[in-house]
Amino acid sequence: MAVVSDGAGMLRTADGVPLKQALARATRVNKIKAFLLVAPLLVFILITFIVPILDMMTRSVSSPEVVDALPKTIAELVKWDGTDLPPEAAFAAMAAEMSDKKNKFYLGKAAARLNFQKSGFRSLFNKSQRKIKRVKQGPFKDAFAKIDKRWAQSATWNIIRNASGRYTDVHYLNAIDMNRDPAGEIAAQPKIKRIYVTLFERTIYVSFGVTILCLILAYPISYLLATLPLKTSNLLMILVLLPFWTSLLVRTTAWIVLLQANGVLNDLFVFFGIVNDENRIRMIYNMTGSLIAMTHILMPFMVLPLYSVMKTISPTYMRAARSLGANPFTAFVRVYMPQTVPGIGAGSILVFILAIGYYITPALVGGQSGQLISNLIEYHMKKSLNWGLAAALGGLLLIGILVLYWLYNRIVGIDKMKFG
């Protein structure tokens, strides 16, 4: 509290309020105004971006289905040691909860959740629900065993018990090709079911490939755009933007027409005798197709940031470098290129992040070797309805991107990124 309050020296406004206070008030009003101006955007981002992401992230670890449907059974199962069979009390609780009509909705969800762990749970639950209703008297252990012999196996009950927590790591385990065995230990999936790690690797590798291809192809174009006289460069710009404005599906389909076995390109090859009619080159429905189509579609995202950065580089720098004795190559590499790094960084990050989440194009032209992780996410969102696994796969992808972003910041510096 060592404030020196020298009344005589304090600056005041005309109406006697200390200047400091008046200034603070003025800036506060401005701050509130500024905040109110961005508030709509903030609310919009919060509702349409942050909340859905948080919701999906929660889904990737939550698994309330089983405990919601069978709370009493779970309470009994927790006491059980996991060997042999659970006590009769667990069977009785299960019978009561399965016979409860109001519980049907939750039982359906629980069965779907368990079916992801072990095929057959869906029909086992349905069948048992239908039949156990008629059983009024215990012992329920025998009644269940009579309905289906799986109820007399400890593995079945272990799977239920393992899925009984409100929170689970099983979606994340599945997303890296692992699972929990009935004893609850983490184990690798059998070889025939491993897929996600391969696809993650492939996705990253394709995205890098596309980014580098885009960079190699876009750099000269952007240079031309930035250095040619306005009239010509405008025309070139239209050539860049026209595909950008065309629907994604149209562009992808156009590539199918061009690249397929009986497509334009192969017809030309055959016509000029480069390949014979029997050995037409397969350029689509495989990885090549994915790479070509994605590179083309993402190209504008590389060209535009590069162009806007190159446009600001004064030609006098190059002239100065030349006049100081550098040959054109040295001048370009040592003077021009370093100045374009912000554009390279911005374009590469844009292209890479877009590529990593691509799914329509690989789905259409990727065939069996050109599928990416997002195709599986889409499958789990829309077809299998395993939203937990889809969320976990998406979560891993998000973490991967954040790590890359952090790396980029460490190596290049995010403040150097420039979109224009």
Add this chain to the structure above:
Amino acid sequence: MKTFKPLSVALVGLFAVGFASSASAEAITVVSWGGAYTKSQINAYHKPWEAKTGNKVNSEDYNGGLAEVRAQVEAGNVTWDAVDVELSDAIRGCDEGILEPLPLDELPAGADGSKAADDFIGGTLTECAVGEIVWSTVFAFDKTKMKKTPTSIKDLFDTKNFPGKRGLRKTPRVNLEWALMADGVATADVYKVLSTPEGVNRAFAKLDTIKGEVIWWEAGAQPPQMLADGEVVISSAYNGRLFNAIMVEKKPFDIVWDGQVWDIDLWVVPKGSKNFKTTWDFIKFSTDTQRLADQAKFISYGPVRKSSFPKVQKKMQPHMPTAPVNFKNPLQNDYEFWADNGDELTERFNAWLAG
């Protein structure tokens, strides 16, 4: 104030118009698969129903699956009223409680007086769904590109006598069944064999023999296109799409009906539909004898009511999956099997594809 007045008047007017129209007639949203199929429904169901009741049908397209229905039900904001789904989704959605149970005994009797429960062919009425059509997955070939004529499902897997690329749908469904049938399993035993681990291995081993020759499709419009482009010489496809390509677009394709796997499409209502009564009225209307027979005028999918068969146009009858000449070796898609094993087999199928 002066500038606000016309605006507020206009707004009030708009509300009034909206209110008036919703009071006199209701609008329901009916969702289906798009293309020639939705068109056939609009002509056979929507238009006559609108003319009869004065209500309005908003037709929307989707791509199958229950994801949207589930999202709407979970968010408590159901905007779809009737949805055209496959049987496995109808069963599954009902089990998971995201579909309304339907008062099936209110369905109108057949034109010949038989009760609805008897008139609908077996398995096409379920707790939450009312069947509409029978459709089939078959395979077809380009007559100009094939030296020999394929006749059985074995020929699809015979790359020696029938060389060239094949189109198959990118899913284990139908493909595993066909692989077993081509490997010599009797049609009636397919699902029994497929329920064993050895059976699944056997099916994948058979698929392995043509893996390098397959181009996988996902959307129903793709296979006729791939056949027309010469990208494949033989391909699985939905029979309605092939009918369109052969009869309307005059493509030189031929259908092989041996081993056709048939399935049904049904109406369901998402739980919490705001217009349940009107929607139910629409469903009852659209699945009566006449409407189902009418639909077969526009697309070659078969009606699920027995009383509709005789009313189907003569010229359409040979193209129906259920026509006796086509229905010699059919397999019904086993929704129980796929509801149980679909997740696991698809996982394995995807791994097999990527490997």
